[in-house]
Every structure is written in structure tokens, then in C-alpha cells.
Amino acid sequence: MTFTYLAIPLACLSLAGCVENQGGQSYAEPAVQQTHVRVGTIVRSRTVELRNTNGDRKVAGTLVGAAIGGVIGNQFGKGEGKTAATIVGAGAGAAVGNNMASKNATTVSYRRAWEVRLRNGRHIVVLKQGGHFRVGERVRVIGQGDNAYLERL
Numbered sequence: 517m518t519f520t521y522l523a524i525p526l527a528c529l530s531l532a533g534c535v536e537n538q539g540g541q542s543y544a545e546p547a548v549q550q551t552h553v554r555v556g557t558i559v560r561s562r563t564v565e566l567r568n569t570n571g572d573r574k575v576a577g578t579l580v581g582a583a584i585g586g587v588i589g590n591q592f593g594k595g596e597g598k599t600a601a602t603i604v605g606a607g608a609g610a611a612v613g614n615n616m617a618s619k620n621a622t623t624v625s626y627r628r629a630w631e632v633r634l635r636n637g638r639h640i641v642v643l644k645q646g647g648h649f650r651v652g653e654r655v656r657v658i659g660q661g662d663n664a665y666l667e668r669l
Contacts, residue, residue, distance in 0.1 A: 532584055554657045555669065558649050559639070560631035568641075577617025578610045585609015586647060633656055642666055 589605020590598065627643045630654060632638065642657060642664050649655060654669040 547613075548593055551658060552660045552664075554634050554640075556632040556634040556640075556655060556657060558630055558651055558653050558655060559633045559668075561649065561651060562629050562631075563626055564629045564643065565624060573617045574614055577613040579613070581613015581616070582606045582610035585612070632666075 524665065535667045565641075585608050586602050586606035588609070589601040591605070592598065592601040592605075628647060630642045630644065630647070631650060632640050632642060634657070640657065647666060649666060649668070656669060658665055658667055
């Protein structure tokens with residue numbers, strides 16, 4: 517009897533390996549994607565300041581501050597007074613933690629901004645850290661958004 521309970525599931529599992537994959541063809545390499553390529557002329561170059569505010573740090577600072585403030589507040593009072601001290605401590609700790617994290621959450625970086633007039637008359641700006649292009653130089657703009665880069669013609 518025990519043999520039957522084990523034999524049937526094992527037979528089903530062994531036959532499952534014989535099923536042919538009905539899905540599409542799979543590829544080991546990533547598929548090639550299209551890329552936007554536009555041609556234009558550099559009309560302006562300037563340095564821009566980029567500010568990045570990391571909201572995750574502010575949330576973490578607030579939560580850690582609240583936890584520490586709550587633990588400290590819990591050391592004072594008795595009964596309802598202890599509960600009130602814990603709540604006040606958590607609130608004060610959250611405010612202090614948020615304030616401290618806010619000061620350290622903003623990072624500043626500088627990038628070169630290249631303004632390019634495309635053949636169709638539109639103007640775009642490509643931000644890069646490096647690159648030595650001159651105003652009036654013809655370039656290809658390869659890609660778009662954060663992944664765009666410039667290449668000399």
C-alpha cells in the first residue's frame with residue numbers, strides 16, 4: 517500500500533521532464549535593442565549643478581530618532597506618565613533624527629551641459645561629466661535620456 521502512494525507521484529514527476537517547452541525560443545545573450553541616433557551641432561557649453569536629495573535617509577533618520585527617543589522617554593515616569601514620556605520622547609527623537617538626516621541627505625555634483633541643435637531644428641541638452649567638444653562641432657547624439665552620449669562625426 518505504501519509503495520502505491522510513493523510510486524504514483526514519482527511516476528508523474530518523472531514524466532513531467534518529457535514535456536516539450538511550448539514557450540518561444542530562448543536566447544542566452546541579451547537581445548539587441550534599438551538606439552536613437554541624431555546628428556546636430558554643439559551651440560553652447562556650460563557647467564550645471566545637480567542636487568540630489570535622498571529621501572530614504574530622511575525616513576531612516578526619522579524612524580531611528582523616534583525609536584531612540586521612545587526608549588529614552590520610557591525611562592521616566594510611572595503609569596500614564598511613563599506612556600506620555602515615551603510618546604513625547606518618540607516625537608522629539610523623530611524631529612531630531614529627521615533634521616539631522618536632512619542636513620546629510622543632499623548631494624551636489626557638477627556636470628558639463630552640451631546644448632545641441634539637431635538637424636530638424638530642435639535643441640536638446642546632454643549632460644556629461646567629461647568630454648571635450650567645441651561650440652560649432654558636429655556630433656552624433658546616441659541614446660536618449662540619462663543614457664545619451666555624444667560622439668564626434
